[in-house]
Amino acid sequence: MLPQHVRERLRAIVGEAYCLDRPEALVAYSYDATPMHQALPDAVVMPKDTAEVQQVIKLAAEAGIPVVTRGAGSNLCAATVPVGGGIVLVLNRMNRILEIDEQNLTITVQPGVRTSDIHQAVEARGLFYPPDPGSMVVSTIGGNIALNSGGLRGLKYGTTKDYVLGLEAVLPNGEVIRTGGKLMKDVAGYDLTKLLVGSEGTLAVITEAILKLIPKPAMQRVMLATFANLTDAARTVSDIIASRIIPATLEFMDQGTLRVVEDFKQIGLPTDAAAMLLIGQDGDPETVHRDVERIASICRQNGAVQVKVATNAEEADEVMTARRSALAALSRLRPTTILEDATVPRAAITPMVEAIQRIAAAHNVHICTFGHAGDGNLHPTCMTDARNPDEIERVERAFEEIFAVAIELGGTITGEHGVGIVKAPYLEWKLGEAGVEVMKAIKRAFDPNNLLNPGKMFARERRNRVVVNHAQR
Amino acid sequence: MLPQHVRERLRAIVGEAYCLDRPEALVAYSYDATPMHQALPDAVVMPKDTAEVQQVIKLAAEAGIPVVTRGAGSNLCAATVPVGGGIVLVLNRMNRILEIDEQNLTITVQPGVRTSDIHQAVEARGLFYPPDPGSMVVSTIGGNIALNSGGLRGLKYGTTKDYVLGLEAVLPNGEVIRTGGKLMKDVAGYDLTKLLVGSEGTLAVITEAILKLIPKPAMQRVMLATFANLTDAARTVSDIIASRIIPATLEFMDQGTLRVVEDFKQIGLPTDAAAMLLIGQDGDPETVHRDVERIASICRQNGAVQVKVATNAEEADEVMTARRSALAALSRLRPTTILEDATVPRAAITPMVEAIQRIAAAHNVHICTFGHAGDGNLHPTCMTDARNPDEIERVERAFEEIFAVAIELGGTITGEHGVGIVKAPYLEWKLGEAGVEVMKAIKRAFDPNNLLNPGKMFARERRNRVVVNHAQR
CATH class of the missing domain: 3.30.70.3450 (Alpha-Beta Plaits)
Structure with missing residues (x-):
């Protein structure tokens, strides 16, 4: 539980109604769409604007409290499970489309806007926002940006990253930065925009985004x-x-x-x-x-x-x-469905799918595969039962082998779902020790006290599903 | 001059013929395409492969010697002028196209390949590499990546960054990392690929790149x-x-x-x-x-x-x-031509061009403007004379005002030329203090001893053309 004075200040910042710490609220924000991962936060806070986000972050920094930013919680890598406890910062109230600029072909949004609402709003004007993640009717654009979401149109149109032109973000120290703009070209320093896209809430809290639009195909x-x-x-x-x-x-x-x-x-x-x-x-x-x-x-x-x-x-x-x-459809078969997204160069789809089938048979687990063949992004999906430790152990081993084959084939451990907790043990397989060290150094550069979404991306050495919150303050 | 033992080891790494320190060689690498910037290096080193780059970087790290990586030197922000002295690392010998992969639509290249050679090689196969910077017949792809070069096709096709899928790079500590791959989707950790693109040689030495190709338009x-x-x-x-x-x-x-x-x-x-x-x-x-x-x-x-x-x-x-x-054509008019690239949202082109004309008249300097109207990337170009300090002072003031107007209009100080030395004093105008501090923290995370291209991006407070090398070891 958070200290009394912190709870009081949080309430003062966002208002009584938007700071929750009743057990049922904490449970509601203890998990996301990822099966078998859960951890209780200490408080759930729902700011209404950037100024409130900034105040919450400053308070958390002073008090040394972890902050996990969350939209719809539809991610599949446990990116929004608060394994370090602390505050879950829910941005769903910041859900306004601020502007559709038809001259510059941009839309400016708050992070809590639903992805499919963006589609509808821009298509009504003959414009098009291509990224269409599977969760688009519930997912928020803030979550899409934090996870660099893909979708079914990635082959031709790319992913979320290709459409983010500018961001407003609150840094772990509470400072607000603005990156990019309504600009197709901008090389003023390092590309903070693209660095924040896909950073899974570990570097900053995204509070506004300028997205690129294109004409809607006829x-x-x-x-x-x-x-x-x-x-x-x-x-x-x-x-x-x-x-x-x-x-x-x-x-x-x-x-x-x-x-x-x-x-x-x-x-x-x-x-x-x-x-x-x-x-x-x-x-x-x-x-x-x-x-x-x-x-x-x-x-x-x-x-x-x-x-x-x-x-x-x-x-x-x-x-x-x-x-x-x-x-x-697959989720109806068994109590637990684990959806992965090993990704390979397009030309390596056959050996990858064959390897998945071989590995599933060898470990006696039920895996079906579907996905984005055009960009090599496959979703081997395992129907299993979280209550059966022996089977889960075999599932884990099968996925480990699948990731290893993906890497061997020149692929990656995750094409569009993110690292979060789920892929953290395998990050080094893709990047090598030197690559992971560079990423950790970037994390420290932004967030030296490790308060933004701790325990993600660089977490424990081994997968460990069903995590309990051991960080009690 | 470098210590004797360092010079001997550099010669041992790259061979006698590829380590130059005669005065005429040092002068040849003391400037790039940017007018009025010059500084002598202590040595010019031309490695033939990644292993040699790695050895040079390790030696430089041990001895505390700055390293400025260079391709054709066609950049326009003095990014390759060795203001800190040290080693100019010329990658022109690493000039092979390693593979054109028609199934995955990628080309894998060493950094010293000329941009126009990539165009020719892929177009012969019915494929297309869109970025076409003005300097493409001399520029190297390594330089394009380091500067995130744009060109005339940016409006529809984007810039260099949009085509870099993977990189091999040598870090300031001499470790080699590989980012991305032949992958249209990869969210394994922070996007180091896009961070290195446009980092102007300040974070790592790029030694290989995988570029995305598209079908050639009919x-x-x-x-x-x-x-x-x-x-x-x-x-x-x-x-x-x-x-x-x-x-x-x-x-x-x-x-x-x-x-x-x-x-x-x-x-x-x-x-x-x-x-x-x-x-x-x-x-x-x-x-x-x-x-x-x-x-x-x-x-x-x-x-x-x-x-x-x-x-x-x-x-x-x-x-x-x-x-x-x-x-x-413009360069023929006066002894010195200064080409800038203030960039604004497309809809703000008229006020920007009018402001340029007004500012030029007010300071009595001769500025013509051309550029990429579709993406708001303008090139106000000043015909002047470096030998006339009074006129140069007016030119500097005019450009300062132009940058200020660009920022006011929601634009940036540089759309495709980079920061280097030339724009460093204005970086904070675009990013604010907090933004620049984040970038400096990223720089320190990669390069704590500030050995890769020091004095760029975050340089002095004021423009100061014609820099002399004051770092004598």
């Missing part, structure tokens, strides 16, 4: 292609890219995922297929039509069992919903 | 439009963007530049026009034709005096050459 089309084996599907992906087409979306589902999704949604997916690709293109009509035809032809040349181009908006929605429901 | 077209006044030209830029077209190129020249270029190239530019736009589009033929027609129509609606669409490759070349020769 049209979009999607298609499904199913394959009798994995190799045909993977070769299709390579051949599409080799023919100099960059689809907006190029998604993969293995047989396991396909069957579960069909069982859940019943939209007529061929459950005997070994693999499915969901391919979308957008842009000017001529380009889209030509690309769709060429892609369909490449699918057929590579032995696709079925190629189905959505002919209207309902069919297209159905197809996209099938893909977007993969996680929900 | 066609490109360019046009010229001239205007009787600045406002019409600026409104045209706004209207093009407002109509949801993002041209590949959207360049601006004021009357002063236009006249000098016409005098130099004699291609029939209307020298009575107040402003000229050079507009290019690329992509699929239907899109390009439609965009070119719409843009031409927008130009006419805004009162363009003349709109001339290049009808063949020769005409297009002529138009692009006119723009690319602006600096060369």
Whole structure:
């Protein structure tokens, strides 16, 4: 529990209604979307503006209290679980779209704005904000920025980082900085904007963002292609890219995922297929039509069992919903679903998927794989039961082997979910000791007292699910 | 001069022929493309590979000797002038294209590869590396990465940073790190890749880079439009963007530049026009034709005096050459040419150009302005004489006022040239004290002994051209 005088000051800053420390409130903010990670905070604080954030951070710095910034808590790496106790700083009240600037093609937002609200607001003006993480109907833009969220349009359009032009942020010492601006080019010093994107709340609290917009593509089309084996599907992906087409979306589902999704949604997916690709293109009509035809032809040349181009908006929605429901469908199978995101160079998808299947069999665990084939970002997803320690031990070992293979193939331990607690033990596999040391030095440069989101990114040596809060003050 | 034992060890590392300390060699590496900045190094060292770079850096760290990494020296912010003396580390021997990977759409290069050689190599395979800085026929990719170079295609395609996927770099302590990879998505820790891009050789020595490629656009077209006044030209830029077209190129020249270029190239530019736009589009033929027609129509609606669409490759070349020769043409007028790059949000181009003209008149200095209108990146260019201290004093004051206006308009002190020595005194104007302090802390985290490119980015309080080397060991 926080000292009395700290609690009083927090209440004075944000108001009685926005500083919670009843047990039920603390429990509500003790976990996020990541299974098997939980830790109680000491208080939940909901500031209404940057000035209040600044006051909370200054108070926390004086009192030496950890601060974990949180939006919707939809992340999958336990990035917002308060393992060091302290304050959970919830930014959902700061949820205003401050400006859509149609001349400079930017939108300025507070961190608590929902991602899908940004989509709606800008598309109503003929503009487009491409990043579309799976959680976009609940996730906040602040969370997307903190985690550098990806999505289904990453292949052609990139990720959140590619759209953040400027930030306002409160440093661990309580100072406010402003980086970048409504500027397509800015080389005034180190790129603090891009450094803060993906820093998982460990370097600063993001309180405002300027995002880049682009014109909304005139049209979009999607298609499904199913394959009798994995190799045909993977070769299709390579051949599409080799023919100099960059689809907006190029998604993969293995047989396991396909069957579960069909069982859940019943939209007529061929459950005997070994693999499915969901391919979308957008842009000017001529380009889209030509690309769709060429892609369909490449699918057929590579032995696709079925190629189905959505002919209207309902069919297209159905197809996209099938893909977007993969996680929900898989979650119905067993009590616990662990979604990972080992990522490899696009050309290494076949060996990666094959390795996942081999490793799952060897450890007798149930893993289905789907993901963003076009950018090599796969989501091997394990259906398991957190109450079975023996099985969980095997799951952990299987994922360890999967990460090791990803690294061997020139990939990374996380493509879009972040490090948080979950990947911290493996960070050195990707970066080497020297790389991790540099990152720790950057962390110390910003936050010498380790108060912003402690225990993340550089945490313990081994995975350790279900963490209890041992930092009682 | 370096101690005898250090000179001997440098020779042992790189070989006699690649360690120079004769006066004429030191003079050759005492300046770069930035006028009025010069300082002698103590030695010039040309390593052939990463291992040699690593050994040089370790030796420099032990002996406490500054190291300034250098490619072609074509930068415009004095970033490679060795103001602290020490070693100039020239990476031009590391000039191999290591791999073009057509499946992953990447090119892996050593830092000494020329930018235009990358263009040629990938375009021969139907691929495209968009960044095209003005110096691209001499500049090296290592220099482009260190400075985050822009170019004429930034509006649609972004700058160097948007294409760097992975780096190998030698840290100031001699350790080698590898960041990123052939990966479109990677969120394993802080983004060291983007932090090193644009870090001006102050954080690490970049020894290898993986760059993203895209399919080469099927066609490109360019046009010229001239205007009787600045406002019409600026409104045209706004209207093009407002109509949801993002041209590949959207360049601006004021009357002063236009006249000098016409005098130099004699291609029939209307020298009575107040402003000229050079507009290019690329992509699929239907899109390009439609965009070119719409843009031409927008130009006419805004009162363009003349709109001339290049009808063949020769005409297009002529138009692009006119723009690319602006600096060369202006340089013929007076002994010294100072090219700046104040940058503002696109919508603020008119007030910025008007302010430049007003400030130039007030200080009685000759400034012509051209630049990348589409991304608000302007190059006010002053024709002056370094030998006239009174005039130079007025030039400095004029540029100071120009930077101040850029900041007021929500812009920055440098869009694509970098901070180096030239902009260091103004960095705080853009970032505030807290922002600069964070950057200094990052610098210390990487390089606690301040050996990599000292005296840059955070240098003296005031501009001070013609710096002498006062660090004699």
